[in-house]
Amino acid sequence: MFAYYLELALRSLKRSPGLTALMVLAIGFGVAASMTSWSVFRAVSGDPIPWKSAQLFVPQIDNWGPNGRNPNGDPPSAMDYADATTLMRDHRAKRQSAMYQISPSIVPAGAGKHPINVSGHAVYGEFFPMLDTPFQYGSGWGASDDANRAQVTVISSKLNQKLFGGTNSVGRSVSIEGRDYRVVGVLNDWNPQPRFYDVVNSGGFNSQSDDVFLPFQTAIQAAIPNDGNTNCNAVPKESGFIGLQQSECVWIAYLAELDDAAAVAAYRDYLQGYAREQQQAGRFGWAPNNRLRDLRAWLDDQHVVPRDTKVSLLVALGLLLVCLVNTIGLLLAKFLRRSGEIGVRRALGATRKAIYLQFLTEAGMVGVAGGGLGLALTCAGVAGVGWVLPKDIASLARLDVSLLVLTLLVAVLATMLAGLYPTWRASRVQPAWQLKSN
Numbered sequence: 001m002f003a004y005y006l007e008l009a010l011r012s013l014k015r016s017p018g019l020t021a022l023m024v025l026a027i028g029f030g031v032a033a034s035m036t037s038w039s040v041f042r043a044v045s046g047d048p049i050p051w052k053s054a055q056l057f058v059p060q061i062d063n064w065g066p067n068g069r070n071p072n073g074d075p076p077s078a079m080d081y082a083d084a085t086t087l088m089r090d091h092r093a094k095r096q097s098a099m100y101q102i103s104p105s106i107v108p109a110g111a112g113k114h115p116i117n118v119s120g121h122a123v124y125g126e127f128f129p130m131l132d133t134p135f136q137y138g139s140g141w142g143a144s145d146d147a148n149r150a151q152v153t154v155i156s157s158k159l160n161q162k163l164f165g166g167t168n169s170v171g172r173s174v175s176i177e178g179r180d181y182r183v184v185g186v187l188n189d190w191n192p193q194p195r196f197y198d199v200v201n202s203g204g205f206n207s208q209s210d211d212v213f214l215p216f217q218t219a220i221q222a223a224i225p226n227d228g229n230t231n232c233n234a235v236p237k238e239s240g241f242i243g244l245q246q247s248e249c250v251w252i253a254y255l256a257e258l259d260d261a262a263a264v265a266a267y268r269d270y271l272q273g274y275a276r277e278q279q280q281a282g283r284f285g286w287a288p289n290n291r292l293r294d295l296r297a298w299l300d301d302q303h304v305v306p307r308d309t310k311v312s313l314l315v316a317l318g319l320l321l322v323c324l325v326n327t328i329g330l331l332l333a334k335f336l337r338r339s340g341e342i343g344v345r346r347a348l349g350a351t352r353k354a355i356y357l358q359f360l361t362e363a364g365m366v367g368v369a370g371g372g373l374g375l376a377l378t379c380a381g382v383a384g385v386g387w388v389l390p391k392d393i394a395s396l397a398r399l400d401v402s403l404l405v406l407t408l409l410v411a412v413l414a415t416m417l418a419g420l421y422p423t424w425r426a427s428r429v430q431p432a433w434q435l436k437s438n
Contacts, residue, residue, distance in 0.1 A: 009361050013362065019330060020366065022330060023331070026327050027323060027411055030321075034320045035381075044309055047296065049131065052131075062284070064233045067233070078231070080252065081252060084098035088124060094259055095256070100122050100251055101121055101198065102120050102214065120214065125145060125146050136187060141154070146216070146217060152182050152184045153181040153214055155187070157186055159211040177222060191208075199298070201228030231251070232248070268290075327366075332422040335422045359422070364415065364419075366419075374408075375408065382399050
């Protein structure tokens with residue numbers, strides 16, 4: 001019977017090509033708008049490290065007091081040098097790392113080559129196993145390198161290609177800001193979006209990956225300045241990078257790995273105890289006001305998902321709803337116009353279920369056609385989303401099999417839902433009335 005219903009649906013659609021085209025266009029445009037917006041929203045709101053995000057936490061210490069808190073009463077998003085280095089020294093987490101953004105220049109080996117400006121971070125060695133960073137060659141450095149301020153570095157595969165032609169460069173030297181650093185590891189392609197490990201400086205999204213990582217204290221000793229955000233509640237007593245380290249200015253991001261609820265509770269108690277110690281020492285003149293959020297809560301708190309993407313998704317879903325309402329009206333007009341045909345079929349013995357299945361099949365065919373158009377328009381929408389959204393955000397939108405399948409499914413299911421009421425009305429046609437009137 002399904003083949004028979006398909007044949008009837010095709011005949012019906014061919015009899016009114018204009019109406020059919022309107023329904024297909026409505027479904028196609030509505031689905032394409034919603035799926036294009038969904039592709040962007042999915043990319044920016046996804047968990048950047050789903051297998052471990054519940055174990056990664058961002059501590060915040062209130063070193064500014066009531067006058068420096070945001071409207072929610074939260075402390076600064078970053079740390080100053082004194083707090084960050086003390087937390088690293090006390091080491092109450094399984095793994096942890098303070099970090100700040102750097103932008104050093106690298107001089108390639110060989111005469112006549114110009115320096116290369118790269119972006120990167122100064123971190124502790126635990127940064128790499130804590131974030132499960134993928135390595136192409138070698139690995140990160142150890143705790144002894146951090147303690148001894150060793151001149152070692154981890155570079156990206158892109159920088160490795162520029163400097164060494166992509167070969168295994170572990171053990172070779174790289175000149176960074178006039179000093180030689182030994183390469184201990186080369187990362188695979190790694191640029192998580194959002195850049196969860198340093199939201200403070202990246203804002204969450206950055207199409208440019210980090211090319212170089214240096215030991216935190218090595219970078220401090222070499223006076224490699226902070227290239228990220230620096231926020232101060234008072235002018236530092238001494239100028240320059242040394243003055244920044246001695247001030248209450250916040251410029252250091254921090255991440256800690258805590259395995260379970262007990263570890264989280266213990267770390268939270270430690271932060272409270274540390275703040276009380278600073279209060280008793282006279283540095284803080286206010287009660288402890290710390291925060292310890294897991295990664296997902298931290299990303300939400302920092303509003304990493306841009307408001308534009310949320311608004312565009314809601315607008316697109318609204319457009320899809322309007323298109324579905326229009327489709328309901330068109331299907332209702334189309335089906336009720338065939339009341340005479342329905343009456344004859346019912347008089348010849350067709351059940352209401354048969355009528356229902358016939359017209360739902362027709363609605364489904366409209367959905368398939370609208371889905372085909374929606375697929376083409378979604379491809380065009382994803383390719384052109386950079387015209388309406390920032391490039392760093394738009395570049396994250398991807399066409400994949402799951403998106404294409406979802407587009408087709410949404411088109412068919414939406415049209416089937418839109419066809420429920422018109423089909424129900426068609427199945428309720430009274431054959432006696434139709435035969436008498438015709």
